[in-house]
Amino acid sequence: MKVIDRLLVKTGTRGAQRLLGWATLVGLGATTALGLFVVPADAEQGDVQRLMYVHVPAAWLAFLSFGVVFVASVAYLRTGRIRWDRVAVASAEIGVLFCVLTLALGSLWGRPVWGTWWTWDPRLTTTVVLLLIYVGYLSLRSVADSPSRRAHWSAVVGVVGFVDVPIVHMSVVWWRSLHQEATVIRPGAPTMDTSMLIALLVGTVAFSVAYGYLMAVRLRIGRLEDHAAATVMSQPSPRARAPRPAATVAQPVGGERRG
Amino acid sequence: MADLGYLAAGYGGTAAALLWYRWRLSRRGQRARSLIAALSGRPVREGRRGR
Numbered sequence: 361m362k363v364i365d366r367l368l369v370k371t372g373t374r375g376a377q378r379l380l381g382w383a384t385l386v387g388l389g390a391t392t393a394l395g396l397f398v399v400p401a402d403a404e405q406g407d408v409q410r411l412m413y414v415h416v417p418a419a420w421l422a423f424l425s426f427g428v429v430f431v432a433s434v435a436y437l438r439t440g441r442i443r444w445d446r447v448a449v450a451s452a453e454i455g456v457l458f459c460v461l462t463l464a465l466g467s468l469w470g471r472p473v474w475g476t477w478w479t480w481d482p483r484l485t486t487t488v489v490l491l492l493i494y495v496g497y498l499s500l501r502s503v504a505d506s507p508s509r510r511a512h513w514s515a516v517v518g519v520v521g522f523v524d525v526p527i528v529h530m531s532v533v534w535w536r537s538l539h540q541e542a543t544v545i546r547p548g549a550p551t552m553d554t555s556m557l558i559a560l561l562v563g564t565v566a567f568s569v570a571y572g573y574l575m576a577v578r579l580r581i582g583r584l585e586d587h588a589a590a591t592v593m594s595q596p597s598p599r600a601r602a603p604r605p606a607a608t609v610a611q612p613v614g615g616e617r618r619g
Numbered sequence: 620m621a622d623l624g625y626l627a628a629g630y631g632g633t634a635a636a637l638l639w640y641r642w643r644l645s646r647r648g649q650r651a652r653s654l655i656a657a658l659s660g661r662p663v664r665e666g667r668r669g670r
Contacts, residue, residue, distance in 0.1 A: 388634070388637075392630055395630075396626065396630070406622055407622040407623070407626060408622045408626065410626055411625065411626065411629045414629060414630060414633050418633070433666055454640075457636060457640055459656070460636075461636055463631070464632060465629050468625050468628055468629045468632075469625070469629070471625065472622065472625060504669070536623070562645050570637065574637075574640065574641070574644075577641070577644050578644060580648070581644050581647050581648045581651065584648055584651040584652060584655070585631040585647065585651045587651070587655060588652075588654045588655050591654070591655050591658045591659055592654070592658065597657055
């Protein structure tokens with residue numbers, strides 16, 4: 361936890377964020393150049409297979425984001441520090457973005473290869489469930505009426521919701537699936553050409569840097585929004601500012617009901 | 620040729636999504652800053668960390 365704490369301090373500076381922003385641009389540019397122009401097309405699927413260099417890193421990023429939500433939620437439940445709640449919600453937001461991207465890119469890849477935009481395949485279905493869990497996580501936050509209750513409820517969902525991540529990963533092994541099996545994170549050597557594997561790793565690193573950048577920016581915005589909410593709460597209400605009529609103070613008969 | 624359309628949609632969509640999210644974050648930051656400035660009467664100074 362102390363390592364993460366120190367990392368958060370380092371990425372909180374403007375200079376670090378600018379550096380991460382540039383690194384993200386360079387990384388994503390390199391991924392695009394490698395994926396579209398350098399690596400050869402797949403022998404069976406042709407050029408459309410080049411979508412793999414953004415689809416797989418996007419999926420990895422969704423898993424990473426939800427993993428961070430899990431760790432930060434556990435940390436919040438153990439320590440009760442609101443900082444962990446900020447980390448969890450920032451990561452959940454970015455995770456939802458990348459989960460949507462994963463599904464959209466998979467659909468684009470599936471249309472020419474499988475002949476359909478969508479099918480209720482185990483991998484696709486469990487990924488949609490994953491997306492719905494974290495959309496629910498974000499929606500839940502607008503229901504709670506106090507910051508501590510909001511943080512507590514969402515931390516519980518952040519811990520329980522992570523159960524779906526290993527299910528998504530193992531879905532292609534446990535059930536008969538149209539989706540291909542894992543080619544990199546699997547027992548034994550990766551079943552992929554070296555140049556393709558390098559492009560995929562570059563994409564994964566680039567997306568991870570993009571995650572770091574977006575997290576740093578999102579955490580800064582989160583602190584600002586919390587500060588704004590605290591400023592609003594510290595303002596006296598219009599009723600408190602208005603002068604009280606003397607008669608109401610002396611004779612509180614038939615006063616308004618508080619509900 | 621059809622493959623190029625899928626690739627353009629995939630890579631272009633990814634870039635657009637990332638740019639949209641970054642733009643949305645900066646809008647949220649601006650809104651929070653202007654709210655704080657309006658209520659407290661002084662501009663927001665951003666340090667290394669808030670609280």
